[in-house]
Amino acid sequence: MVDADQTFVIVGGGLAGAKAAETLRAEGFTGRVILICDERDHPYERPPLSKGYLLGKEARDSVFVHERAWYARANVELHLGQPVVHIDREGKAVHLGDGATVRYDKLLLATGAEPRRLDIPGTDLAGVHHLRRLAHAERLRGVLASLGRDNGHLVIAGAGWIGLEVAAAAREYGAEVTVVEPEQTPLFAVLGPEVGRLFADLHGEHGVRFHFGARLTEIVGQDGLVLSVRTDDGDEHLAHDVLAAIGAAPRSALAESAGLELVDRAHGGGIAVDAALRTSDPDIYAAGDVAAVQHPLYDSRLRVEHWANALNGGPAAARSMLGQDTSYARVPYFFSDQYDVGLEFSGWAPQGSYDQVVLRGDVAKREFIAFWLADGQVLAGMNVNVWDVTEPIQTLIRNRARPDVARLADPTVPLTELAESSG
Template sequence: MSDETYVVVGGGLAGGRVAETLREEGFDGDVVLVTVEDRPPYERPVLSKGYLLGAEPVTSAYLHDAAWWRDHAIDVRTETMVTGLRLDDRLLELEDGGTLAYDKLALATGSWPRRLDVPGADLDGVLYLRDMPEAERIKKVLDSGGPLVVVGAGWIGLEIAAAARTHSVPVTVLETAPLPLQRVLGDDVATIFAELHRHHGVDLRLSTGIARIDGKDGATVSSVVTSAGDVLPAAAVVVGIGAEPQVDWILAAGLRGEDGVDTDATLQTSDPSVWAVGDIAAVDNPALGRRVRIEHWAMAHDSGPVAARAMLGQGAVFDKLPYFYTDQYDLGMEYVGHVPDVTTTDVVLRGDATDASEPLAFQAFWLRDGVVEAAMHVNLWDTGIAPLEALVGKRVDPVRLADTSVPFDQLGV
């Protein structure tokens, strides 16, 4: 039996996957998972979709129930915040003044929402969707009828808007860019998302920011003043303006990284006893031939097991293409690949993406110099993502790519 202790920091999907894979792979030493949250590991996508829609209980987000962690002898230490790391001593410093020794360490601290910096941002009713308690607060706002102001037309903001409209809650979305998701999808596909939301009754105000939030009796949100000077009544404001990787104390300890923690393809950091997974890992990815940090579910899901196997000396490598998905109204979408600068790509649409009154069904490809950098499908589940993934990195003829009569296996040139 091993006398080593492997510690995981983080109670999200990535940390949970490291711990569960250590056991699945037969590691019989101590496994400790530390999380600042007051509950065992859970994943987050359902919080802005099935849960807000009322279709799934919040508990469906848990990786396992509390008994599973006990049965697998994984010591889940909740409400425990790590504040420091001493690499030379292999020691974590805890907020309560204690320390925790490790032989090997996996860091999975994820991201935390970027805060809004306008007058009134500290009022009750200004909400950020990252964890279960906040999801429960937003659900109550939807259940009581709103109205809701969403700040930021990114993935999370738009999913919340979709859930709200599905409950017939009046929603205004404020976005400083000229289109939602423009930086990720580019103008053509971003326009499709703008039309989708308008079709469902979202008051989508583009090139518009938030100037101020006003409160009832100075305590609870009552209205929002936009950068255009309009006053919008609001029962709550949900802010979705991006997230920051939680790496301050990690980089302060001396691990290499800039906005995340640099790792090699085995998720090992610049310290041979430490791995990084999920949102914080800036991975030197062989599938892309460059270093990328990806804040998406699949990254957390797939990087955890690779790190666990690497910690066990099994030589695992993370070589997957980035992948993500969203669900908004009747639009289900999968995306694969990575586009460093969407403004310099050519977008090819395959199928009819014009009629927002019907469930949309099309594919989109982002090409640089004729080579596919990324691809997505909307509602084409029979074909799915696999044939699109096979085209990433391949040179294609854009005219044939747009022609739905040309089969996928005849598209590479």
């Protein structure tokens, strides 16, 4: 039975928003829960869009957080295909695109992120793609299958996680792939050159061509179709389709227009929230890709665009909305699958933050763990085709451990032993 005296509104129908709604009910909240989403599909998870679903190995229904009927059973009111256009903080209400107004007692912004756009000629051609939404993945899946049948060429702008996962999928379909990346290795900002080089080798072995140190300057077309791309160093590459995979920007315009505190783009952007995921307005919270959290472990703001952050951040925000004592201090985590390589990354080690990379295991066989250290302290760890080690890796990070480097690199020394001795 719903108690209409209190209304909690969630803006954003991704994983963070759906898990927040689920948690509100699981924690016994009996007021109205209203979930507003500008997409027409009910909430779904995004990792399959560049992995199993894109490859045709997972069914469309498998991507959804809950079956459609769950929302009615849980008394969660869904407003699909409906954007929120304004937040009235004084009146504690949100205004929808169709003119409707929804009052709230507590408001959660889980608006996510959106793909950054290429600002070059030719982006209006039919063969230019982005990958963020289910509709994008549906379209791209058909494109990759067609390119594979016809020996077609896909050019990917950007060698980040999305770019590399789509490159792997495209090669599995049989498409020709060229990746244009301004840095010297794939994943340069996340992994640095030491480990990024290993991913260049992996994809090179599967037939992906890289053009490093360059950016796209033009997409050349005729009759609305893509013919080629040009780069700022004067090269031209044959292309039938182009994927822009140059990162994502937090969808914070709604918060900005409402006067909420934001983080400067140079520091990651997003909506500034404290460790309890509260914004500068005590009745408004933010979670997921859009939230820049004052992280207790790192004593700085982090905005993390990965599945685990949405999975855990949405419930944390829900508990905070309910008045529970909440401190969101999870170690950042994500995973990726490319060809026969699976990996998990834990921690936070952006360029310039570390001074040493320690490799443990058999790099040639791609069965290893990489650690990023600063002054001997473990900042991050990535296990590649090595499993059931996430917990000890995260324990080393949480404990700000400074293990003996020789023992850290030695696969005969159990990680659990290093983790236990770091507490």
